[in-house]
Amino acid sequence: MTQRHLVTGGAGFVGSHLVDRLMERGDEVICLDNYFTGRKENIRHWIGHPNFELIRHDVTEPIKLEVDRIWHLACPASPVHYQFNPIKTAKTSFLGTYNMLGLARRVGARLLLASTSEVYGDPEVHPQPESYRGCVNPIGIRSCYDEGKRIAETLCFDYHRMHGVQVRVARIFNTYGPRMLENDGRVVSNFIVQALRGQPLTLYGEGTQTRSFCYVDDLVQGFLKLMESDNTGPMNLGNPGEFTIRQLAELVRDRINPSLEFVLEPLPQDDPLQRQPVIELAKSALNWHPKINLSEGLDATIADFKKRLIPSQEAES
Ligand code: NAD
Numbered sequence: 502m503t504q505r506h507l508v509t510g511g512a513g514f515v516g517s518h519l520v521d522r523l524m525e526r527g528d529e530v531i532c533l534d535n536y537f538t539g540r541k542e543n544i545r546h547w548i549g550h551p552n553f554e555l556i557r558h559d560v561t562e563p564i565k566l567e568v569d570r571i572w573h574l575a576c577p578a579s580p581v582h583y584q585f586n587p588i589k590t591a592k593t594s595f596l597g598t599y600n601m602l603g604l605a606r607r608v609g610a611r612l613l614l615a616s617t618s619e620v621y622g623d624p625e626v627h628p629q630p631e632s633y634r635g636c637v638n639p640i641g642i643r644s645c646y647d648e649g650k651r652i653a654e655t656l657c658f659d660y661h662r663m664h665g666v667q668v669r670v671a672r673i674f675n676t677y678g679p680r681m682l683e684n685d686g687r688v689v690s691n692f693i694v695q696a697l698r699g700q701p702l703t704l705y706g707e708g709t710q711t712r713s714f715c716y717v718d719d720l721v722q723g724f725l726k727l728m729e730s731d732n733t734g735p736m737n738l739g740n741p742g743e744f745t746i747r748q749l750a751e752l753v754r755d756r757i758n759p760s761l762e763f764v765l766e767p768l769p770q771d772d773p774l775q776r777q778p779v780i781e782l783a784k785s786a787l788n789w790h791p792k793i794n795l796s797e798g799l800d801a802t803i804a805d806f807k808k809r810l811i812p813s814q815e816a817e818s
Pocket residue numbers: 509510511512513514515516533534535536537538539540558559560561573574575576577578579593597615616617618672673674675676677
């Protein structure tokens with residue numbers, strides 16, 4: 502039986518890939534977005550399809566819809582964008598999740614929350630299992646997002662306990678891939694765009710901080726499995742391959758233009774020093790593990806940026 506899905510933030514980077522998978526399997530999809538960091542371009546290929554609907558809406562306002570599954574992704578994810586209006590980010594996290602849980606309760610839908618490794622803050626435990634409670638600054642420049650996602654998780658589990666709402670909480674670790682915005686501000690897109698433009702790559706701090714990068718197709722597979730599993734989470738979804746930011750810069754530079762230089766810029770406040778997921782829970786509960794390594798994923802991402810930034814590449818590829 503086909504299901505009807507609501508994807509909030511569906512015109513964004515991860516959301517649009519999820520919409521693709523749901524549409525490809527023949528389900529009905531309502532894509533909801535306020536286009537803060539999303540683009541119609543990302544889902545344009547579905548407009549006009551009988552199974553697809555597009556709604557411009559802000560999740561801080563309630564909405565009534567009949568759906569079976571709610572994928573709640575609406576929230577800016579890049580530090581540059583979530584810090585642009587931090588009060589709005591906190592409202593989106595709290596009110597947006599509150600409204601979507603209210604909808605889930607009313608219509609008996611299951612809701613998956615796109616939470617984040619940021620709930621672990623600047624972690625004192627490495628790598629990070631789901632049982633780690635985190636080290637988050639409640640009053641810093643990242644707090645609107647980190648604390649926003651923490652209260653969003655809290656709301657999910659309170660709706661689950663009080664009202665029996667079926668929730669699934671995914672803690673996503675740095676995910677990258679085609680369709681990231683060229684002005685997104687996150688590290689993978691920054692480095693690729695800088696290298697393609699022949700500019701030096703900007704390392705914040707010394708570039709010794711680490712991240713673990715997951716390719717978007719792997720993440721979406723994990724989402725699909727988590728939604729239909731019996732496990733509420735919270736569940737880490739990410740690729741345990743850990744790299745320093747300098748190593749990432751070297752990988753991108755060497756693929757695009759080995760003569761490019763690095764410039765050091767100040768490390769932003771509260772920037773986590775290290776981050777790597779423990780994914781034993783996802784492996785055992787979902788039989789999921791990421792399949793695409795950083796080299797392969799970077800090649801696909803660079804190819805996408807080339808098409809967008811250097812239009813002549815489209816004809817060649
Ligand atoms: P993104 O910025 O590309 O997508 C977010 C989408 O939500 C955009 O389309 C944006 O326009 C929309 N949106 C923002 N505020 C909204 C509002 N108030 N009402 C309606 N729509 C709104 O980011 P992404 O990387 O695709 O992230 C998707 C989700 O996954 C986010 O919730 C993010 O916190 C989470 N996440 C992503 C990563 C990652 O590395 N990509 C890591 C951890 C968590």
